[in-house]
Amino acid sequence: MIPASSSPAAVLSRRVSDLVALFRSIERERMAGVPVLNPALQVEAVGFELAFDPTVADLPSGSDAEAVGIIVTPWFMNLVAMPLERRDDAAGVGVSRTRPVGSENFDFIGSHEPAFGSYAACSLFSPMFEFVDQAAAVATAHAVLTTLRTPVAAVEQTVSPARRSFLLGRSSAAGAVR
Secondary structure, three states: OOOOOOOOHHHHHHHHHHHHHHHHHHHOOOOOOOOOOOOOOEEEEEEEEEOOOOOOOOOOOOOOEEEEEEEEOOOOOEEEEEOEEEEEOOHOOOOOOEEEEEOEEEEEEEEEEEOEEEEEEEEEOOOOOOOHHOOOOHHHHHHHHHHHHHOOOHHHHHHOHHHHHHHHHOOOOOOOOO
């Protein structure tokens, strides 16, 4: 249970640290020597933020609060949705659930690790050999999150009406003949 005295930012920071520690442990113990590892990469959490419906005025409380971000490892890059309060949902392991991330929906697969609890992941890249270094992988993760978290209206406003008309073969002048 999340202590009432803990700020959501502090709780999120602890959970993200625990997630990174989990995957570093997996790298050392389960993935050691596996040829799918990119030796230029390391485990890093990128851009974890509280996930909530912006049409609701208040953040979810207690066990409903979740965070979404990206975990970069030497073997994959995944979007991760995790509860701020540890959950142990063995029935959810392997179950696919569609979740919104920004303006897009993604299929996340339920997972559970005894040292961490339950979470859900959506694969973005695997294996990770196309990334030459950690900076490239992290930059890609940031770019993915920036794109996903940009409101649809903001994206549509970046294209001017005149350009849109030009691309569609229409004149911007009212009543113009084609």
